[in-house]
Amino acid sequence: MVFWRSPGARILAAVLAVGAGAARAAGAHIAVAANFAEPAREIAAAFQARTGHEAKLSFGASGAFYAQIKQQAPFEALLSADEERPRKLAEEGFGVAASRFAYALGALALWTRDARAAPGEASLRAGGFGKIAIANPLAAPYGAAAVETLQALGLAEALRPKIVEGASIGQAFQFAETGNAEFAFVALSQTIGKGGALWRVPQQLYRPIRQEAILLKNGESNPAAVAFLDFLRGPQARAVIEKFGYGLDKPR
Numbered sequence: 001m002v003f004w005r006s007p008g009a010r011i012l013a014a015v016l017a018v019g020a021g022a023a024r025a026a027g028a029h030i031a032v033a034a035n036f037a038e039p040a041r042e043i044a045a046a047f048q049a050r051t052g053h054e055a056k057l058s059f060g061a062s063g064a065f066y067a068q069i070k071q072q073a074p075f076e077a078l079l080s081a082d083e084e085r086p087r088k089l090a091e092e093g094f095g096v097a098a099s100r101f102a103y104a105l106g107a108l109a110l111w112t113r114d115a116r117a118a119p120g121e122a123s124l125r126a127g128g129f130g131k132i133a134i135a136n137p138l139a140a141p142y143g144a145a146a147v148e149t150l151q152a153l154g155l156a157e158a159l160r161p162k163i164v165e166g167a168s169i170g171q172a173f174q175f176a177e178t179g180n181a182e183f184a185f186v187a188l189s190q191t192i193g194k195g196g197a198l199w200r201v202p203q204q205l206y207r208p209i210r211q212e213a214i215l216l217k218n219g220e221s222n223p224a225a226v227a228f229l230d231f232l233r234g235p236q237a238r239a240v241i242e243k244f245g246y247g248l249d250k251p252r
Contacts, residue, residue: 025051025052025053025224026222026223026224027053027055028054028055028056028077028222028224028225029056029058029074029075029077030044030055030056030057030058030077030078030079030225030228031058031060031065031068031069031075031078032058032060033060033061033062033079033080033081033140033169033211034059034061034081034140034170035081035106035142035169035170035186035190036079036104036189037059039104039189039240039243039244039246040055040057040059040079041057042240043236043237043240043241044228046236046240047227047228047231051224051227053223053224053227053228058075060170061135061136061139061140061168061169062078062082062140063085063139063140064139064167065078065085066078066080066085066088066089069094069216070089070094074218075216076215076216076219076222076224076225077213077214077225077228077229078216079211079213080211080213080214081141081169081209081211082210082212083100083210083211084141086100086212086213086214087100087212089214090214094216094217095214095215095216096215096216096217099213099215100214101212101213101229101233101249102210102212102213103211103212103213103232104241104246105208105209105210105246105247106142106188106209106210106211106246107187107188107189107200107203107209107245107247108145108146108185108187108188108200109185109186109187109190109191109198109200109201110124110183110184110198110199110201111176111183111185111190111191111196112176112182112183112184112198113177113196114182114196114197115195115196115197116197119197119198119199123183124155124183125153125155127158127159127162129182129183130162130181131163131164131175131180131181131183132162132163132164132182132183132184132185133164133172133175133176133180133181133184134163134164134165134166134184134185135165135166135168135169135171135172135185136165136166136168137165139167139168140168140169140172141211142172142186142187143165143166143169143172145201145206145207145209146185146206149185149201149206152204152205153205164181169187177194188200188245188246189244189245189246191245192243192244192245211246213229
């Protein structure tokens, strides 16, 4: 079943899914980039309330999910933190090319749990802190964006001894939240409702973070996986995404 040929087809499919009721409810295994954990949980709950389908979410680094999917991990859709991995999965035959779309436009932030601090370019240049956390730049797009930012500021080498790497952006945030690092480069969305202090990194310091979703070949025949990605495009999910500080592509 393919939902992407026309808006009318998507609407019809959604209506049919609702009409089918709980008797036909199914589950789908969704791999989700760690930066998108909180909005994904809220969207999954709304999706289940609307359709009866359950989105079973797993969180981690996009690069790690890419490797796992190529090793036949049983995921049926991927919400990546970049556009590169979904593109590669489609080219390599693991994803449905026509299903790719940008569900969120990410923003990088420098965050500290200390509300009295003033994170920003000046504090990075002063270097008056012990550790700064980033996600593994090879596996996590936000980690790569952090490295690009430090390079653009000419601080990559000077701050290298202070950098601690998390396996994912979630772990990088945890380092700062627990005080194991004074600062962390994280997704802006992770700081919502967390207090502390932050600096929204200027976009010119790193490449745009275009987060794409893709239906995987494992999920092509699963109506719950197909319906979840269709729901992710809709107004209810988009409102949640904006609430967590992400930008949006124009709806098609």
